[in-house]
Amino acid sequence: MQTPSITVLLASALIAAGCASTPRGPSYAFTAGDTRAWATADSTLDFNGEANFGGGQLTSGFTPDPWAFPLTAGGGRNPINIADLRMHDSEGGTPCGRSFVTRRPDFHFQFEAGVVFSLLRFYVLTDAAVDATLVIREPNGHWRCNDDHGRGWGAPHMPTLDFHSPAPGRYDIWVGSFDASANNPAQLYVTELDDRHP
Template sequence: MTGRPPNHYLSPRFGVINLSAGFVPDPRTLNVTAGGNVRAGDFSSSCVGFISDAPTARLEWRAGSGSLPLLISARSDTDTTLVVRGPDGSWHCNDDGAGDLNPLFAATAPQSGRYDIWMGRYSQGTTNAVLNISEVIGNVSTAHGSLDDDCEYADWDDPDCW
């Protein structure tokens, strides 16, 4: 961290999503506006794009005993980015992890707790976007069309399936 991070104490602009492991329907989606005037790279050199100071959304997650991952991704017609603050206070940034200029946050053993989510835009300004939360890697590939069709669930030993 090099500068002041976005304010995770502010209320999320598009609300709070409460989910437990094994939720249905999967994926859970939320229409949002991504972007803002805060340069994500100003607080971490691993982050890119522009976000708002307040989180876009907040996920209250209750982990289960299974082995499914927690996948948070975005879909938009423009280049979007993602900043996630995990329950342990760690920050995660991604630009094109879901392919086709769409970001992806993947936790292989997700902790229960609060995930603050900022959906950014690579360039300044805002854009309409869809926030996707899933446990099934196939739902990410369907939403983004970039992952191997043979991957129904995340296989963290097979790079084509994450």
């Protein structure tokens, strides 16, 4: 039996096109406005660009879990405010709020789904003074966003995004900040276990 593994790759080595996806029925009814906003996001954010902090291959059942990756939250010298793109989160339909990010993703990885785990969770931890945000483009081209997770876990200002029955393919990830600052050390965590969170 092959041991599940994660292989970290340089972003320049990651194949950036043509990720497969599995159709899923959204709980939110998409509107023409959402489609236009996603098209704007696709043209504004360079999701196919070389990631700022690298890329990798992630296979369901990976260890360690959670898997952690260091990066810097924020929008760099020419930040883009996600709120200006007028997107809604594809899962719950809430508007994507203020979030300053870079044009290129901070990280992207290719996910190989399995049959044992039905959850793929991303969360970010930072210094208490930093209000981080999280924006993810799914393999199917839909967008997810979160600022404060709003759950009873503590660390209320840490963003979290859950994907249930996650689709295989490439996930493009931006870790932004509520303020247009760029010097914000952060850690991106990826887990398949529900008891792992901020």
